[in-house]
Amino acid sequence: MRAVHKRYLREFFPAMLAYVLLLFFSVGWLKTLEGSLARTLVTLLPVLPIAFVIRAMVRVIRDQDEFERRIDLESIAIAGGIGAFGFFTYGMLLNARVIAAPPAEAVAIWVLPVLLGCFGVVKCAVRLYYRAR
Structure with a gap:
């Protein structure tokens, strides 16, 4: 496996793991929250790791x-x-x-x-x- 693909896996898997964990966490936490701002922030928690997934995809494509x-x-x-x-x-x-x-x-x-x-x-x-x- 080439170095560019190893780097991709090092970036992709932790971001996906963070996404899955934050998704479960936010869905559970969301049930206990009141107010738009708090619900918005908790709902958007899993979006951040997806940005890192997209970044990893762009970097691997760029460097191939x-x-x-x-x-x-x-x-x-x-x-x-x-x-x-x-x-x-x-x-x-x-x-x-x-x-x-x-x-x-x-x-x-x-x-x-x-x-x-x-x-x-x-x-x-x-x-x-x-x-x-």
């Missing part, structure tokens, strides 16, 4: 070689398209009242996980594509 960057660029473009198409399709079905509408926050909170999940799956597929060529 050209071929690895190409794979990541194609993967994020395809993943973004898949996620956007999926949410657009979902929105059209909601608009037509074909499916029951959930609360807006239930949809909004899934945008980043869907994008990152699609990116991971698509990146594996793009790597396999280039390996086979």
